[in-house]
Amino acid sequence: MKFAVIVFPGSNCDADCYHVVKEVIKKDVDYVWHQEKDFQAEYDCLILPGGFSYGDYLRTGSIARFSPIMNKVIEFAEAGGLVLGICNGFQILTEAGLLPGALVRNKELKFVCKDTFLRVENDQTPFTSDYTKGQVIKIPVAHGEGAYVCDENTLKKLKENNQIVFRYSTSLGEVTASSNFNGSTDNIAGIVNEKGNVLGMMPHPERCAEAVLGNDFGKYIFTSIVKWLEGGAPGGK
């Protein structure tokens, strides 16, 4: 089983994701440079890390989306491979059309770095089988443009297909306006594509995968992926 962390110029959570895969869940992982036109190895899961690819100039993720490697990422995703986009990675995935909607400036217009609570809305994805539906997890966010927006039709589809994976909530799991700190549509913090093999989320699971950093709620995204890749059906606990 092998992971790849895609590195764009300006990525800055690449080493963090790499660390968690290699040192916390102890799986093989490579860095893949954005200029590559092809993968040098077989990968089972691609991670698009957080950061400020191309300085996040123009729009977040807009320039990275055209990096040479992105054609392979799209191909990989369309063939059903697992792709996890975190923060800037989520933004790139929406720009690339692998996930619907877009991420715009936080409603208060400020960058926000803090712990948030998420309610797990879907534990049937390859990324969330180690959680249970309705579980509340504490995960940090750090972004200036993380408000998820989409049109009504898209929102309807997201709901119908159970594509909303995480919502911002209170510590008790109530999805309220006050827990929606960045002004996302319907408190959305993370979604999957229709097929369920591409997850984009604004919060940073790699920042809370070790107890020494506060908690390890985030680790279970990675262990879920491993479980799924090892053949356990999603949700099968």
Next chain:
Amino acid sequence: MENNTNNKPWVELGLTDHEYQLIKEILGREPNQVELGMFSVMWSEHCSYKNSRPVLKNFPTEGPQVLQGPGENAGVVDIGDGLGIAFKVESHNHPSAIEPYQGAATGVGGIIRDVFTMGARPIALLNSLRFGSLTSARSRYLFSGVVAGIAGYGNCIGIPTVGGEVYFHPSYEGNPLVNAMCVGLLEHKDLAKGVASGVGNPVMVVGAKTGRDGIHGASFASEELNEASEEKRPAVQVGDPFMEKLLMEACLELIKTGYVVGMQDMGAAGLTSSACEMASRGNSGIEIDVALVPRREEGMTPYEIMLSESQERMLVVPQKGKEEEVKAIFKKWGLDAVVVGKVTDDGILRIREGEKIVAEIPAKGLTDMCPVYEREAKMPALLAEVQNCKLNDLPEPANYQKTFLDLISRPTIASKEWVYEQYDYMVGINTVIRPGADAAVVRIKGTKKGVALTIDCNSRYVYLNPYIGGKIAVSEAARNLVCTGAKPLGVTDCINFGNPEKPEIFWQFKEAVRGMSEACKELNTPVTGGNVSFYNETKGEAVFPTPTVGMVGLIEDIDKVCTLGFKDEGDLIILLGENKDELGGSEFLAMYHGLEAGMPPTIDLEKEKALQDCTLELIKNNLIKSAHDCSEGGLSIALAECCMASGLGAQVTLENDLRPSALLFGETQSRIVISVTTENLKKLKEITNKYAVPMSKLGIVQGKSLVINGKGFSIDLPLKEIEARYKGAIPCLMRD
């Protein structure tokens, strides 16, 4: 007068007649315009330290832990395992006063370059900020712009901003202070220096292209601010953190190759300072052809190229023959790397434009030969009166509970969450103690270790008595580190004062450095580098003297890190140190009585050292569950902070005959609030006895309220209410 200036172009550039004479002697002729420009920036206070060098000599700079002391781009201390910590602080006060966002952002960019130039990967940023009162719209504008600028740069480049401090005081209204500190991790073998050596080695400019920005920024930083400062706006540059991220990765990759002989960032005075400083340190010369420097704009003159302060550029001297390897690395990151000259052996900085020589100056003429001034020092006439202000007969507050709530809502004391939530303090996944504590702690992956980081200065103390204030600044920084379980290793300082040509300012400066030096000696924290920023004045009024102290400490076992929050109900709350009747210089005195007067709290360095050693031993032996320094706002505020950090209340009884205001709100030094289980009390006493550290029982951890009782006072408040005031104060003021 006007005519005079016209005949003397050097005067307009900030040089004196005497200095001009010296320049002629150094050159053996009249300087041309380019040369004069180069001298003027290098001999500005900002680059030359001509007014401060003799005083700075008093700092202790040596110790077994010091791998690199002052003189390089950053200092380095050893943390064992073949690893070192590079760290440095720098001011960006004047640019931030004119354009807060970009001024602060480029300040962060500059200090990051100083650190990775040493071969260290930056792992943390801190900042120390001072603004006028938040009731002024301009202060709010500067404050929000500066914070956004620091965030904009640090977040984008991906270095966590883990700590800092913010004070609000009217003396900073016209001249805010913005000090940025960067901390990096290096392997001893990668330690790089800003030295040009090896005749024939190429000199390369790497990174961003050179534009017309920031010409004379260094001189600008060496003047008082006035209305005309607005006219100097081009001295402000725009930062490009994305470019710097690429530059940083490329430089660190380059250093790993072992091809680098020397490397230096282009900060103040740009190509001029980096070239002459590298040559000067290497006892060599450098020859540069400005025609080869990649440019952003057309038609730039040699003068402009040599003085441009365009950001995100470095000067690199690699081994001869490795030019192509260097270029390949930079190309991968999409950056220019161009050979613009070579190292020579004649000690001359020679600038050509194609075939034409446009400047020829002994490199040391620009650096070491800058004149040094022993300024006159005189205690300010009115200070004795201020110090002698009678504080003994002041009326006591009518309602201690209300006073407590007012105090905890003072912007200087209140939570700085509004600030640090805008900083990405977690990127890099090393931040074990986040902002909001005594000191930040960053783990060192691959080891059991961590480093604790802080930056501190109470400038009101320094104003009231610079000698004592200087001692306290160092002591408090060390105490903050100790509260996390870290052993203090070394200091970087940023001295922000008024115009040193005024004897009163120079006196403050000398006295503060004297106090800091004594404390650094006693606490074994040598100074490894720093920065001096003078001329922080508006309309002739200086800011409070502000010598900020950045400090790094080592935690041997990250699992033993200690935090400030109470941990479990029933634990005993204990005070290490003594309460005294000291209200001088306190925030309470300023708030309630409108007085900034008296003597600052006393400090006994030997006792301070004993307290710190004692606390470290307690933490090392797992005897205590929390530790928190008592600082602004005094014991009551410290207790409240311990409660809020964990959401656990406290029942406290202060049995003491001091007047309540001093007991609750006085800022007596050398005090730490700890918590401990009843079982460990005996062992704790053994250790405090060993160090002769006074200890007294304050109460127990309990409930969801903070209750403090004593003779003649009673505070009983739900934590929710305290927290609302503490966290709400700054957001509330910023909402206007």
Next chain:
Amino acid sequence: MHKARVYVTLKPSILDPQGNAVKNGLESLGFADVTDVRVGKYLEVSLDVVDKNVALEQVEEMCKKLLANPVIEDYRFELVEG
């Protein structure tokens, strides 16, 4: 040589918190008559293309591909001789 002036604005249906903030800022400075503010992007793209129609085509494509995100933004542009 041509220069394109490109205007990228948020779709009317998308909230514009930045516009609101500017409006509030203007109000607190005493500009009481401001009824609405929208904030968008303005780009100047210089093109080394002689034929105007070629330039127009190229800019249209740039906007579609990169300069605007059709999910949230509208664009328009004009060409001037550069």
Next chain:
Amino acid sequence: MHKARVYVTLKPSILDPQGNAVKNGLESLGFADVTDVRVGKYLEVSLDVVDKNVALEQVEEMCKKLLANPVIEDYRFELVEG
């Protein structure tokens, strides 16, 4: 009712990192003829002011006070009937 279209651009000598990134982005998309890109702000300010001259004056002042930072930016604007 008037609407002001305000254009805020970085001064010519000021570095425009965003413009550079967009230029490089366009180049890597194959737009080889792009010689320069500058990115600025575009604001639409709606004003409940009848007199055109009053509106002009107000917008001028808004630009000076808030919309542009004269240290690094230039501005221009035009009025249209809103």
